Amino acid sequence: MADEKDYYSILGVSKNATKDEIKKAYRELAKKYHPDLHPENRKEYEEKFKEISEAYEVLMDDDKRRIYDQYGSEGVKFGPQGFDWNNFTHYDDIQDLFNQFFKNMGFGSIFEDERQNIRFVVNIDLKDAYNGTTKNISYEREVICPDCNGTGAKNGKTRKCPTCNGTGQVRNVRSMGFMQYVSVQPCPACNGRGYIIEEKCPRCKGKGKIIVKENLEVNIPKGADDGLNLRIRGKGPGSKNGNGDLIITIHVNQDPVYKRDGDDLYTEIDIPFTKAALGTEISLEHISGENLNIKIPPGTxxxxxxxxxxxxxxxxxxxxxxxLLIKINVTIPKNLTQRQRELLMELDNEPERKGFFHSRFK
Ligand SMILES: [Zn+2]
Ligand SMILES: [Zn+2]
Structure with missing residues (x-):
């Protein structure tokens, strides 16, 4: 496990830290590590920021944290490339943090791209992850209105906004002592559009966007792991800059029989101690549905x-x-029949008898 990460020490919290403690630690570090605060070695801080965010993502999620506690960071696989921002589901936590601390400072830009995507969680069973499966998903997304080309004006007919002179923005200058704060805000006269709509587009009612319903059949490949993100390009929300993506996060339901760790499967079977001693063969239903014959060697x-x-x-x-790793649990009977008891007594006395024999015939 070369890449083993200690998420607790990354966030500087104890192994039994509560969510509140984790959140607090993350917020402190996010303030400290935000790459925009370190333009001179930005790359380094981007990595640090990503690292604490990965730790946060895992420790704030009960399932992921449990797997991590049990199997380490190798158990919490975020797809083949490891953790990236698509795996991060706590943008809102950070957004809030940035609003609070970095208002009007242009922070949070690294998430803008991500926020233009639609995220979807698809639950599948471990069996589906083994065999691969397809899921139908329906969702709604906003797209640029084709009738007005996104302008919101009937037939796309607009005129330049006189208030902002077509820029869509107005500047506010505020003075506090000798400091001057300049903030740029959307023009209130044209709602930041830069143009005035004479007559609204009837199809989108002036919004420039319409909602369309999508039905997609998504192929979930064999071996898909919990937390895997499948990106479907161009199926996210539409904007002037093009369509965002649809990101499907796979959640693999826990299986009652098999546990997964990376590519390996784990299960446990119970066998009576007599079978463990004598050896046996048992039949086990594999996750694929086929029946496996498992040889238990004598003396297991x-x-x-x-x-x-x-x-x-x-x-x-x-x-x-x-x-596939099968752990053998050996069971001992709690109650014995008279016959079983006699047989066991005989077995139990055997070494003594042997001793008696040896001494007698020496
Ligand atoms: Zn329209
Ligand atoms: Zn304007």
Missing amino acids: QPGEIIRIKNKGMPKFNSRGYGD
Whole structure:
């Protein structure tokens, strides 16, 4: 585990930190590390900022935190490239932070691109993740009104706004002591458009955008892991700068039998101690649906792990499979029949008898 990350120490919180403590620590660090505050070594702070955000993303999510506590950061895979801003679901937390601390300072720009996308969470079962699946999703998105080309004016007919002279912005200058604050705001006369609409476009009622319903069939590839983001270009909200993307985040439901760790699958089976001692063969329904015959060798110990090559998850975006690891739990009967009791007594006495024999015939 070369890339193992300690999310707790990254945020400087204890292993049993509450969400409030995590949030507080993150806010402090976000203020300190924001790349816009460090133009001289911006790249370095972008990385730091991303790192604390990754830690925050994991520790604020109960599922992800549990997996992380159990399996480490390797268990919380954010797709093949690792964590990126598409995986970050707490923009609102940060937005709020920036509004509070960095008002009118032009912060938060790194998220602007992301906010033009539509995010969708699709729940699938582990079985679907194994086999690959398709999901139909319906959603609504805003697109530029084709009738007025987004102007909001009937047939696109507009005239330049005299208040802002077509710029769409007005400047406000405010003085406090010897300091002058200049803020640029959208022109109130034209709502920041820069032009005046004589007659509203009937289709979009002057908004310049219309809502369209989308129905998409999304292919979820084999091996898709929890937290994987699938980006469908151009299917997000429309704007003057083009269409945003639809980002589908895969959430894999917990399976009652199999647990996943990277490409490997884990399960446990119970066998009676007699079978563990004598060896046996058991049938196990694999996540693929097929039946596996598992050989339990004689003398199998409690907690022993049987590894079956290539029966784990299919590797995402690659060939091959992980392994299946089966932990053997050995069960001891709580109540014995008379016959079982006699047999066990006999077994229990065996070493003594042997000793008796040895001494007698020496
Ligand atoms: Zn229109
Ligand atoms: Zn104007």
